[in-house]
Amino acid sequence: MMEKILSQSIRVICLGGMTLGMTAAIAQETSQPLQRVEVTGSRIRQVDLETAQPVQVLNQEQIQKTGLVTVGDILNNLSSAGAPDFSRSGSLTSNTEAGGQYVSLRNLGSNRLLVLVDGKRWTQTVAGYTDLSTIPSAMIERMEILKDGASSIYGSDAIAGVVNIILKKSMEGGQISLYTGAFEEGDGRNKDFSLTYGAGNDKASLMFGLAHTEQGRVGTQTREITSTSYGPAHFADGFGAAPWGRIRQVTASGSPTGFNKILNHTGNWDGKGTGANSRDPNSYHTYAGANEDKYNSSQDMDLLSPNKLDTLFVKGEVALPKDMRLKTTAMYSQRESIRQIAGYPLQSASQAKFPVFIDKDSYFNPYGNQVAGAGKGEDLYFYRRTIELPRITENENRTLHIDATLEGEFTFRDTAWNWDIGYNHNKVSGVSRDSGNINLLTLKKALGPSFMNASGQVQCGTPNSPIPLADCVPFDILGGPSASTAQALSYVNTSGAKTYGSTINSATANLGGEVFQLPAGALGVAVGVEHREVKGNDVPDQFSQSGYSTNLSGLPTYGRYTVREAYAEVNIPVFKSQPFAELLSFNLATRHSDYSNFGVTNNSKASFMYKPVKDVLVRGTWAEGFRAPTLDDLAGGGSQSFDTFLDPCDTRFGEASRNSAVAARCASGFAGVRGTPANYRQLQQAGTPITSTNGTQSLVAFNSGAGNSFLSPETAVTKTAGFVYSPSFLSGFTVGLDWYNIKVSNRITAIGATYVANQCFIQGNANFCSVIQRDPITGQINQLSRGNANLGEMETEGLDLAINYRFPRTAYGQFGLRSETSYTDKFRTRSSSENEWNEYAGEYFYNRVKSNNSIDWNMGNWSATWGFRYFSPVKDQCWDVDVECNMPNAETTFGTGANKLGSVTIHDLSVGYKTAWNGRILLGVNNVFDKKPRIVYSTQADAASVDVDQLLDRFVYIRYTQSF
Secondary structure (H helix, E strand, O other), rough: OOOHHHHHHHHHHOOOOOOOOOOOHHHHHOOOOOEEEEEOOOOOOOOOOOOOOOOEEEHHHHHHHHHOOOOHHHHOOOOOEOOOOOOOOOOOOOOOOOOOOOOEEEOOHHHEEEEEOOOOOOOOOOOOOOOOOOOHHHEEEHHHHHEEOOOOHHHOOOOOOEEEEOOOOOOOOOEEEEEEEOOOOOOEEEEEEEHHHHHEEEOEEEEEEEEEEOOOOOOOHHOOOOOOOHHHHHHOOOEEOOOOOOEEEOOOOEEEEEEEEEOOOOOOOOOOOOOOOOOOOOHHEEOOOHHOOOOOOHOOOOOOOOEEEEEEEEEEEEEEEEEEEEEHHHEEEEEEEEEOOOOOOOOOOOOOOOOOOOOOOOOOOOHHHHHHOOOOOEEEEEEEOOOOOOEEEEEEEEEEEEEEEEEEEEEEOOOOEEEEEEEEEEEEEEEEEEEEEHHHHHHHHOOOOOOEEOOEEEEEEEEEEEEEOOOOOOOOOHHHHOOOOOHHHHHHHEEEEEEEEHHHHHHHHEEEEEEEEEEEEEEEEEEEEEEEEEEEEEOOHHHHHHEEEOOOOOOEEEEEEEEEEEEEEEEEEEEEEEEEEEEEEEEEEEEEEOOOOOOHHHEEEEEEEEEEOOEEEEEEEEEEEEEEOOOOHOOOEEEEEOEEOOOOOOOOOHHHHOOOHHHHHHHOOOOHOOOOOOOOOOOOOOOOOOOOOOOOOOOOEEEEEEEOOOOOOOEEEEEEEEEEOOOOOOOOEEEEEEEEEEEEOOOEEEEEEEEEHHHHOOOOHHHHHOEEOOOOOOOOEEEEEOOOOEEOEEEEEEEEEEEEOOOOOOOOOEEEEEEEEEEEEEEEEEEOOOOOEEOOOOOOOOOEEEEEEEEEEEEEEEEEEEEEEEOOOOOEEOOOOOOOOEEEEEEEEEEEEEEEEEEEEEEEEEEEEEOOOOOEEEEEEEOOOOOOOEEEEEEEEOOEOOOOOOOOOOOOEEEEEEOO
């Protein structure tokens, strides 16, 4: 009964997904008496659902009207949500989070948001990320989003806020839901199927559900705007390493030198030509970086990677003697995701520790002994993208959740109390398999000595010492795709795999109730304890660890820690129904946490609610928060990474081009780093200079992500203040405005390659220079190490505006207005308290204003919603100081100069109809006016410079739901 009353109350309170507390007056109009309930952000059950903390709610109907099928996509459309840490468009993402969905509230990072399901912690990876795609939207009753710090109530990670996903409690009968939708180009097709069924009564109930969700692939080649790296205006600038052999001579130290030649080929950059005889030196021409000698690797990549999810869900409840109830939930989800990127841009020094050259005695070496004559040959340094072997990663992720809770209620001295004890088990496990990389050990053999045998077949070895074909296959790597054979590709190809897992077990006990009555109401308290064990691993296979593959080598991660916690919360009513004090109450909470790995932390919170009159609620919060280092932060094995970065020493696009002090550090060999040559240019993988401030991928793999066992927790202070106005003379109207300020100190951050280089050469920080090395001839950075550190501070501040108006019913139906707007006044970081702040607000990813607005209409069996999403103008990186740079003197976090992009408004429409046979049809169009995405150069998409916050084009969907 309690759950039914709560569900009905929330639907009334949150008409349109508004803030809890904004429409509490409406809730009081229900004729059914309210029971004491628990609202996200507090453990104290109470009748009055108004809270001192802003909580946004989305119910099942609003979820369906978004036209989105996954929880991650739905939450990422919130006005308060920033760019997620990992995206379906991030096809180059190489970690185990790839394929999942994550939410970054306030842009503070997905690992600073705590995700609960029915008030209990959900699964996390070893890096501390919660994959929201594992929770099927069909099983959800509502989602509560607490936009406030809550570490004093829930513990670690609740810095940016808390997402509490409330699953359906019970049901009588069943429901089938079918959904399909696609972009107007016919790709990106999404499918969703769910079946739920339940039965029971007040004594016992059981519900189960099945769900299957698919999100379809979108390739870059399907649209002109995404078919190249930087859009139609810069058609060839993203072209890189080609599939035709490029060769240079080799120095004694193994560096490329001398001539620079590439195989003649017919056709254009698309690689469809047949090529010429790769053994003839006359078949080559001097490489000068012409577009025809480069390749558009974007055409082989995913823009949006596909995935699918299958879920089994069971939930039961049984009444026991003494007003006790046993509740349990079990859910198993299996997610499969696939991502494809272009073939590897192979070169002799792909792995610096194991260079591979074309042997002077190789049959295919145009400058080898077999062509130039005995004793006249030379080894060759080569470059060749193996487009015949696109790199494909398949990630199979399994999530298991089981919880059991025994709860009860009792009365003590005429006051109501409740208690519960529970156990919560979460497990993530999976395997990630990859193919398309090159085994350098077999490649060395394939490019080693070879000869034409008596049968007219090229064979490894020499005539006097042949190697059987079963043990070695020669590879004409210079001949291009037309010359490669299936046998040679199979011989040099390697497949890798890694297993990973994370297990969180926790036991909890809570007690809450009313201690005694005060003149203004009951003094409410809640206390509880929790014991949590966290363990996990991320283990590449042995060959992947060896570093003898073009795949990014990594070392295994193993970790474990335990935490014991206790909390207390008290709600103190001070005034009620007094002149100029219709209500005044305070809420205090504190939590003590004892971690086995770093020690003790204590975090507290104080908040208040004040109603000078019935129509106005004023509220505020001050809260401490923390985020404990994750297993990956502490014990991560680390891995290689091809980082996209801008070398500040580049004399055309780097800071050295406009800052004499930086130019001097670069040229002089500052802090032991070898100096750059005159007119130094950072090179792309194609061997040509970069063409914009985007920089390029590193030529060799850098070292990244090694764990740091000396890390300490991040700490945070959250402050909020706001009001809610619900005028009695305008029934159904509420407006709320909340200010927030969140400051994170002792920040745990993965340092990027650009950051390391900038700290060395721009900031002059010698400590960062110690992890950088440059090639003695070219000046290119050929070694760079980066990891995690407690580095500096992060702060954000802004306003949330929520407006809701339920218009009076008319002959033309019932209309309702919903609006949620977030304004970011500042979002800034700095590496230490002595340094200047870097301000990101207003730059891409950090919109100053994001707004979701809609008008709902209902009449009889018909309903409709018209919505529009607004994104304010943003500053993006300039392409060049003279091109796409309308703010050339602007100081930004990515250097001097910015290109301001205009605002974007996207309109959505859905129409629903309830049938006479208890069914419902919902037809919708997202991006009705086919607004094209912005071209941005600081985008999160790996394959194209499109704005990943926007739809590619018009998206049409239909959903049918049948209850029985």
